[in-house]
Amino acid sequence: MSSTVFEKTAGWLDWYQGPSKPSLALPAGAVDAHCHVFGPGDQFPYAPERKYTPCDASKEQLFALRDHLGFARNVIVQATCHGKDNRALVDALLSSDGKARGVATVGVDISTEEIQALHDAGVRGVRFNFVKRLVDFMPKADLEAIAAKIAPFGWHIVIYFEAPDLPELWDFFTNLPTTVVVDHMGRPDVSKPVDGEEFNLFVKLMAEHPNIWSKLSCPERLSKTGLKALDGEKNAYQDVAPFARRLMQLFPERVLWGTDWPHPNLKDHMPDDGLLVEYIAHIAPTAAERQQLLVDNPMRLYWPEEVA
Ligand SMILES: O=C(O)/C=C(\CC(=O)C(=O)O)C(=O)O
Numbered sequence: 001m002s003s004t005v006f007e008k009t010a011g012w013l014d015w016y017q018g019p020s021k022p023s024l025a026l027p028a029g030a031v032d033a034h035c036h037v038f039g040p041g042d043q044f045p046y047a048p049e050r051k052y053t054p055c056d057a058s059k060e061q062l063f064a065l066r067d068h069l070g071f072a073r074n075v076i077v078q079a080t081c082h083g084k085d086n087r088a089l090v091d092a093l094l095s096s097d098g099k100a101r102g103v104a105t106v107g108v109d110i111s112t113e114e115i116q117a118l119h120d121a122g123v124r125g126v127r128f129n130f131v132k133r134l135v136d137f138m139p140k141a142d143l144e145a146i147a148a149k150i151a152p153f154g155w156h157i158v159i160y161f162e163a164p165d166l167p168e169l170w171d172f173f174t175n176l177p178t179t180v181v182v183d184h185m186g187r188p189d190v191s192k193p194v195d196g197e198e199f200n201l202f203v204k205l206m207a208e209h210p211n212i213w214s215k216l217s218c219p220e221r222l223s224k225t226g227l228k229a230l231d232g233e234k235n236a237y238q239d240v241a242p243f244a245r246r247l248m249q250l251f252p253e254r255v256l257w258g259t260d261w262p263h264p265n266l267k268d269h270m271p272d273d274g275l276l277v278e279y280i281a282h283i284a285p286t287a288a289e290r291q292q293l294l295v296d297n298p299m300r301l302y303w304p305e306e307v308a
Contacts, residue, residue: 034258
């Protein structure tokens with residue numbers, strides 16, 4: 001799977017070919033609320049300021065995976081390798097028959113007309129990324145200006161950061177004027193206790209701020225000692241599951257889940273996405289919880305017009 005015009009970052013792992021069919025039947029209308037499209041680079045070039053060059057991962061390949069795994073819809077999140085150029089994202093949204101909505105990355109100079117055009121294509125949020133290996137940070141004043149511009153559209157803000165950076169970013173996050181969705185549970189160090197100081201701070205963030213939601217995604221990125229979602233293993237990433245389970249139990253109306261396909265920047269292994277879906281049974285063991293996590297919550301956030 002090589003790009004025709006770009007050379008992948010050395011050591012890049014392509015996504016898993018021929019994923020298994022999950023034995024966990026997902027509820028009707030399930031939403032994969034965190035996934036990406038990459039290029040294809042010859043059609044939608046990667047951004048000059050990117051920190052990595054991925055393999056291509058097209059909308060057709062994403063939609064085929066959606067159908068194979070048993071999801072009905074996708075939320076496609078702009079990845080940093082495309083910078084503020086949302087053309088690949090918009091193209092995927094417009095080709096989805098209304099089955100995909102998006103989260104874009106924008107600059108402070110974006111106009112109301114440009115926001116409206118993204119909205120018409122299906123974008124419902126912007127992403128602010130605070131992971132140093134992925135982006136050069138935008139000044140907070142610029143992010144606040146973006147937040148003020150998108151808020152009237154009813155959009156939310158997706159934030160991506162690592163747990164050690166939460167104390168420093170706390171005031172900024174808690175002053176944002178919209179719904180805020182945290183990627184991958186704020187990237188806890190899962191070798192620390194689930195009820196320890198670090199993760200308690202994240203729980204406090206959600207407990208004190210009812211506008212803050214979390215994705216329970218990316219066990220394959222966070223796991224340190226868990227089995228991998230490979231070779232038929234349905235009990236993968238059990239060191240991460242208690243963290244996700246705690247949030248599911250405490251905040252059942254503010255959690256989302258996504259595959260993170262095509263899993264950018266994994267260095268160790270590439271999960272079988274079918275087995276990754278089996279992980280959901282460990283963090284949302286009842287059908288009622290899976291209905292909230294995979295259908296009710298993402299529908300409220302991304303397709304509110306369809307929710308009675
Ligand atoms: O896919 C993710 O959510 C995580 C990423 C990549 C990313 O966020 C991006 O490139 O925008 C990571 O940890 O490298």
